[in-house]
Amino acid sequence: MQGLDQLKYDADGLIPAIVQDADTGEVLMMAYMNKTSLAESIRTGRTHFWSRSRRKYWMKGESSGHVQEIREILVDCDADTLLIRAKQHGAACHEGYKTCFFRAYDAAEGQWQTQGTRLFDPQQVYGSK
Amino acid sequence: MQGLDQLKYDADGLIPAIVQDADTGEVLMMAYMNKTSLAESIRTGRTHFWSRSRRKYWMKGESSGHVQEIREILVDCDADTLLIRAKQHGAACHEGYKTCFFRAYDAAEGQWQTQGTRLFDPQQVYGSK
Numbered sequence A, B: 001m002q003g004l005d006q007l008k009y010d011a012d013g014l015i016p017a018i019v020q021d022a023d024t025g026e027v028l029m030m031a032y033m034n035k036t037s038l039a040e041s042i043r044t045g046r047t048h049f050w051s052r053s054r055r056k057y058w059m060k061g062e063s064s065g066h067v068q069e070i071r072e073i074l075v076d077c078d079a080d081t082l083l084i085r086a087k088q089h090g091a092a093c094h095e096g097y098k099t100c101f102f103r104a105y106d107a108a109e110g111q112w113q114t115q116g117t118r119l120f121d122p123q124q125v126y127g128s129k
Helices: A034-044 A122-126 B035-044 B124-126
Strands: A015-021 A027-035 A049-050 A056-059 A068-075 A082-088 A103-107 A112-114 B015-021 B027-033 B049-053 B056-059 B068-075 B082-088 B104-108 B111-114
Touching: A015 B027, A027 A034, A027 A049, A027 A082, A027 B015, A034 A049, A034 A068, A034 B049, A103 B049, B027 B035, B027 B082, B035 B049, B035 B056, B035 B068
Parallel strands: A015 A082, B015 B082
Antiparallel strands: A015 A027, A049 A056, A068 A082, A068 B104, A103 A112, A103 B068, B015 B027, B049 B056, B068 B082, B104 B111
16 A cells, blocks of 8 residues: 555545544544645644534644644555544543543443543633634 | 434444454544444444445454454544444454554655554455455
């Protein structure tokens, strides 16, 4: 497998990118990149994504300062998913948790249970947005 | 956030599920679940997915014996991505590597470089499939 042109983007030109904390191994979030945001991520060393809901480019941390410094970019065997190992400044989740995956399924209760503690108050970081 | 009915599936009824090794923290693979395969995963304690290319259900390890015993199921803040922590028997990747993410991008060369070593020979495990 050769360079970046081997990646398989979906019908919308997107590829899912899992972000993992390079130091702790925690899975922090998953978001979508396209060709342009991947190129920008490589150029700057910081994660850039395409927001499907807002239909715009965004850099992780652009509002909060909680940027992700890219240490390594990996691709899976099918070349249709990226794994990005990064140093996370602050917290990955806009709800104030270190990782976006802060709810675990409790099969006995049939409910999602919050685990982990908030590192910041979203209202203080993002204001009224 | 209450139970499983809070999950947001895409237009095809699918939700991406990242699988992480519960012991080592390695991200092993990403595949897609639908409501039925998630229910089957919870019921059996082993990961079941929906194959978009083959249009069928599959249990990880059904051919190879390399099953994934589920330890924990987490959901992200948007409720549209799952993270499954599992004990991986054998190797996750059908190409014989522990993880499907065995190629890292070498920006200097502009190429994907294989890292990690094969744990098994795919031909021996999967035969001529």
